[in-house]
Amino acid sequence: MMKLYSFKGAPNPRRVLIFAEEKGLRLDVVEVNLRGGETKTSAFLGKNPSGKIPVLELPDGTCLPESVAICRYLEALAPEPNLFGTDPLETAQIEAVHRQLELELFAHIGAAWVNGPIVAAAGLVKPIEAQRLRGEGLAKKYYARLNEELTSRPFLAGERFTVADISAVCLVEFAAARVNLAPDASLTALAAWHERVRSRPSVQAHPA
Numbered sequence: 001m002m003k004l005y006s007f008k009g010a011p012n013p014r015r016v017l018i019f020a021e022e023k024g025l026r027l028d029v030v031e032v033n034l035r036g037g038e039t040k041t042s043a044f045l046g047k048n049p050s051g052k053i054p055v056l057e058l059p060d061g062t063c064l065p066e067s068v069a070i071c072r073y074l075e076a077l078a079p080e081p082n083l084f085g086t087d088p089l090e091t092a093q094i095e096a097v098h099r100q101l102e103l104e105l106f107a108h109i110g111a112a113w114v115n116g117p118i119v120a121a122a123g124l125v126k127p128i129e130a131q132r133l134r135g136e137g138l139a140k141k142y143y144a145r146l147n148e149e150l151t152s153r154p155f156l157a158g159e160r161f162t163v164a165d166i167s168a169v170c171l172v173e174f175a176a177a178r179v180n181l182a183p184d185a186s187l188t189a190l191a192a193w194h195e196r197v198r199s200r201p202s203v204q205a206h207p208a
């Protein structure tokens with residue numbers, strides 16, 4: 001069976017777990033001690049030179065890092081239900097939404113997290129308060145933008161559930177639980193989207 005190196009509560013491995021659940025694929029989850037530095041050992045750096053999870057390990061020992069690369073691999077193994085797009089235009093549209101989410105919202109929430117109290121208490125990175133505040137402000141702006149977009153479509157990339165919704169729900173729930181950055185209740189279209197996505201069995205099966 002394929003192994004997934006993961007850590008409970010970590011948003012990136014959760015993306016892969018939900019994606020695999022949608023596909024009906026079983027993964028053997030290997031919990032790593034993220035706090036204890038297990039991802040920075042030379043053995044783990046051999047699996048992923050970035051020292052991060054998730055990593056998918058195939059039965060022959062081949063290791064694949066990066067959530068989206070892993071999801072693309074799983075989509076190729078199990079094409080249905082389609083989550084990355086069915087024709088050239090839809091595939092590109094999903095990719096555009098997903099890339100902006102990763103390069104912008106992930107980065108903003110990441111800055112608020114890395115410079116926030118939990119990471120500081122763990123003594124991992126010297127926090128820079130200005131970066132935390134900047135990340136927080138930009139994340140809130142991005143939430144408002146998503147809310148606006150979701151007034152005219154039910155899911156992030158259009159009429160149907162895709163990989164972009166999986167990434168977004170993992171990120172937003174992590175931000176709410178660990179970064180004190182839940183979307184404001186006044187963002188009603190974003191709240192309705194969240195309800196639609198969080199009630200899916202795949203999301204329920206892998207809680208934040």
Ligand SMILES: N[C@@H](CCC(=O)N[C@@H](CS)C(=O)NCC(=O)O)C(=O)O
Pocket residue numbers: 010011012013034039051052053054065066067068
């Ligand atoms: N772009 C990577 C991000 C992976 C990532 O940041 N993983 C976090 C856990 S959610 C991690 O391993 N953090 C430990 C560290 O940065 O040392 C992906 O999508 O897989």
